Amino acid sequence: MQPLNPEEIIAAFDDKDDLLVPDLATIDWQILDYLGWIHPSGQEGYVVLQSPNTGTVCGIRMNRSQRGSRNLQMEMCSWCHHVHKTNGTAMFTLTVKGSDGRHILGNVICKNLDCSLRVRNLIEPGSFMRESLYEPARIWRMQQQMHKWLGRANQI
Numbered sequence: 001m002q003p004l005n006p007e008e009i010i011a012a013f014d015d016k017d018d019l020l021v022p023d024l025a026t027i028d029w030q031i032l033d034y035l036g037w038i039h040p041s042g043q044e045g046y047v048v049l050q051s052p053n054t055g056t057v058c059g060i061r062m063n064r065s066q067r068g069s070r071n072l073q074m075e076m077c078s079w080c081h082h083v084h085k086t087n088g089t090a091m092f093t094l095t096v097k098g099s100d101g102r103h104i105l106g107n108v109i110c111k112n113l114d115c116s117l118r119v120r121n122l123i124e125p126g127s128f129m130r131e132s133l134y135e136p137a138r139i140w141r142m143q144q145q146m147h148k149w150l151g152r153a154n155q156i
């Protein structure tokens, strides 16, 4: 994605309350499809990306709830399809824009919002279920899944 500065990131959010922009010095923008980070409280996740429809930079705020540590099932991220052995995903929910908070969508996503690194195999451990899909295809699929869901929420 195109590199962004803190001002551009803040400007992308309608609701700027308690928004803590991460340190951007260590970010390699070339390998990111979206910038994602978690609030220090662990309760909120943020996603910034360029809208595939308009090209504008959009900021999306989601609530995060982690599942109990007793959950020993494998979990697959609905965006990047990385299969985590245990506790690698969280439930993220967001409000459909324009619904006055009446419509909420939820999705199971990598808990640290690091799907871009996972589809490129840049983070350990690798997916529990190996995929033969070629890397550009995994990246494309991830972007499609993410855009579809954020589009349904009128966020991009």
Ligand SMILES: [Zn+2]
Residues within 6 Å of the ligand: 077, 078, 079, 080, 081, 082, 109, 110, 114, 115, 118
């Ligand atoms: Zn993921």
